Amino acid sequence: MASAAYDDDPFSRILKPPQNETPGQQRVRMEKQQEAQRISRQIDESILESKKAFEKRKKAIKILLLGQAESGKSTTLKNFQLTFAPNYFRDERRIWKMVIQLNLIRSVARLLQVLQHEWDATTTSPPVSPGGPLSRKPSRPLSLGPLTDDHRRTQMRLSPLLAMEAELTRKLLPEMQTLNKPLQEICVRAGSGWKGILNRVASPDPPMARPRSKGGRPGSSDGRNRADPTAVLVACRDDIVGLWWDEAVQFVLHKHGVRLEEMPGFFLNDVERIATFDYEPTDDDILRARVRTLGVEEHRLVMQTGAPNFGTEWYVYDVGGSRIQRHKWVPYFDDVQAIIFLAPMVFNQTLEEDSTVNRLEDTMHLWKDICSNSLLANATLVLFLNKIDILRSTLAAGVKLNRYVPSYGDAPNDVENVTRFFKDKFRAYHKRHSPKYRPFFVHETSVIDNRTTSAIIIGVREGILHAHLKSMSIL
Numbered sequence: 001m002a003s004a005a006y007d008d009d010p011f012s013r014i015l016k017p018p019q020n021e022t023p024g025q026q027r028v029r030m031e032k033q034q035e036a037q038r039i040s041r042q043i044d045e046s047i048l049e050s051k052k053a054f055e056k057r058k059k060a061i062k063i064l065l066l067g068q069a070e071s072g073k074s075t076t077l078k079n080f081q082l083t084f085a086p087n088y089f090r091d092e093r094r095i096w097k098m099v100i101q102l103n104l105i106r107s108v109a110r111l112l113q114v115l116q117h118e119w120d121a122t123t124t125s126p127p128v129s130p131g132g133p134l135s136r137k138p139s140r141p142l143s144l145g146p147l148t149d150d151h152r153r154t155q156m157r158l159s160p161l162l163a164m165e166a167e168l169t170r171k172l173l174p175e176m177q178t179l180n181k182p183l184q185e186i187c188v189r190a191g192s193g194w195k196g197i198l199n200r201v202a203s204p205d206p207p208m209a210r211p212r213s214k215g216g217r218p219g220s221s222d223g224r225n226r227a228d229p230t231a232v233l234v235a236c237r238d239d240i241v242g243l244w245w246d247e248a249v250q251f252v253l254h255k256h257g258v259r260l261e262e263m264p265g266f267f268l269n270d271v272e273r274i275a276t277f278d279y280e281p282t283d284d285d286i287l288r289a290r291v292r293t294l295g296v297e298e299h300r301l302v303m304q305t306g307a308p309n310f311g312t313e314w315y316v317y318d319v320g321g322s323r324i325q326r327h328k329w330v331p332y333f334d335d336v337q338a339i340i341f342l343a344p345m346v347f348n349q350t351l352e353e354d355s356t357v358n359r360l361e362d363t364m365h366l367w368k369d370i371c372s373n374s375l376l377a378n379a380t381l382v383l384f385l386n387k388i389d390i391l392r393s394t395l396a397a398g399v400k401l402n403r404y405v406p407s408y409g410d411a412p413n414d415v416e417n418v419t420r421f422f423k424d425k426f427r428a429y430h431k432r433h434s435p436k437y438r439p440f441f442v443h444e445t446s447v448i449d450n451r452t453t454s455a456i457i458i459g460v461r462e463g464i465l466h467a468h469l470k471s472m473s474i475l
């Protein structure tokens with residue numbers, strides 16, 4: 001009977017013990033069978049786990065941060081992290097310290113570049129001397145412009161900083177060597193483990209490198225240890241401070257229309273605090289640090305509130321905003337509940353990737369595309385009119401909006417009127433181009449200010465949760 005059953009069932013035939021099996025062979029066969037069963041159970045369990053994770057993820061709320069490059073997407077993500085996990089950056093300060101140092105070095109490099117342009121341009125111009133701390137000493141000018149040979153000497157003393165920038169960028173971003181463009185920003189490819197790389201490069205300062213006194217020059221005879229950005233920055237601190245606050249230098253920057261304070265990752269006002277051996281970035285510093293995003297990064301956040309089993313898990317997707325990055329956004333469109341769109345209120349600048357396109361014009365086009373996209377028809381759109389602080393300082397500096405946007409006409413050139421003007425424009429596009437009705441949510445933000453941004457984010461979270469529950473007919 002047993003033999004007939006084995007012959008009928010193909011599985012049983014496979015498992016059928018061979019004829020004349022010895023007890024030893026039987027033991028080995030049984031052990032193999034048990035091992036096979038254990039592996040099969042393991043596979044079943046992992047399939048179940050993945051299914052559970054998939055279901056959980058389907059229930060999770062997904063937010064996509066969109067907007068052009070430098071609009072403030074990654075900074076908004078940092079605000080989410082700080083709002084829902086106040087100690088988020090505690091263990092990352094060393095990494096951010098290096099980013100901030102590189103941001104600072106980049107500003108110095110840009111400053112020196114402008115001075116060089118001035119030297120190149122003024123060799124035949126009549127001298128202009130607005131004076132200033134560096135130009136008070138009598139010295140023979142090398143050029144006929146406002147800059148003296150004191151400025152030249154400072155420029156030469158700062159050259160180790162530039163060498164350091166090139167060296168660090170090479171270490172951090174080997175792929176950028178091929179681009180070979182001067183003054184490039186630090187950028188990170190999503191999922192490249194960039195924090196790990198930075199952590200390895202940002203080795204702690206050796207104890208022997210600490211100065212005996214403030215501003216000492218340790219590490220080598222002139223203190224400019226080529227491998228340590230902290231030591232080089234400390235050694236260059238007084239020169240950077242002197243140059244940045246020098247009246248002649250400010251005059252040249254103004255003359256060339258360069259507002260370094262509007263550059264991403266601007267830390268020149270904080271050199272005395274940052275260029276020290278004991279510097280540790282604050283959360284505010286980290287919010288202002290600039291790292292360009294390439295690709296799409298997924299960040300999981302777990303929140304304390306929400307309906308039981310619902311609304312506690314959020315995924316925030318941070319994307320690269322430059323034009324060549326935007327096609328990578330689309331695969332995320334059909335699975336998100338909400339978009340936070342960052343529209344920087346910078347009306348007098350052009351895109352870095354295309355200097356013929358005004359930033360605000362690009363933002364308006366992008367907003368129109370997002371509003372009209374049918375894959376996003378059910379998503380809640382939240383608009384952040386960001387960089388309000390920069391708008392304020394631009395208007396205060398006397399820059400007229402109607403020079404860039406003639407339709408603004410003769411309305412007052414102040415923050416209140418300008419903001420209202422843009423709000424109305426964005427609202428009109430939203431109404432006209434959305435495939436079906438949806439409410440218009442807008443906030444004026446300056447996402448480098450965590451206190452006000454946190455309050456906005458908490459409100460946005462409630463709004464998104466509410467809309468999501470409603471769409472699932474839970475409310």
Ligand SMILES: Nc1nc2c(ncn2[C@@H]2O[C@H](COP(=O)(O)OP(=O)(O)OP(=O)(O)O)[C@@H](O)[C@H]2O)c(=O)[nH]1
Pocket residue numbers: 067068069070071072073074075076263264265266287288289290291292293294319320321322342386387388389390445446447448
């Ligand atoms: N002053 C000011 N600076 C801001 C504001 N929002 C962002 N920034 C700064 O602008 C720079 C660019 O911000 P990011 O958040 O990196 O921009 P992004 O949209 O992620 O840019 P990509 O990654 O290139 O797409 C950073 O140095 C920020 O600190 C703001 O409201 N005011």
Ligand SMILES: [Mg+2]
Pocket residue numbers: 073074075291292293318319320
């Ligand atoms: Mg970014």
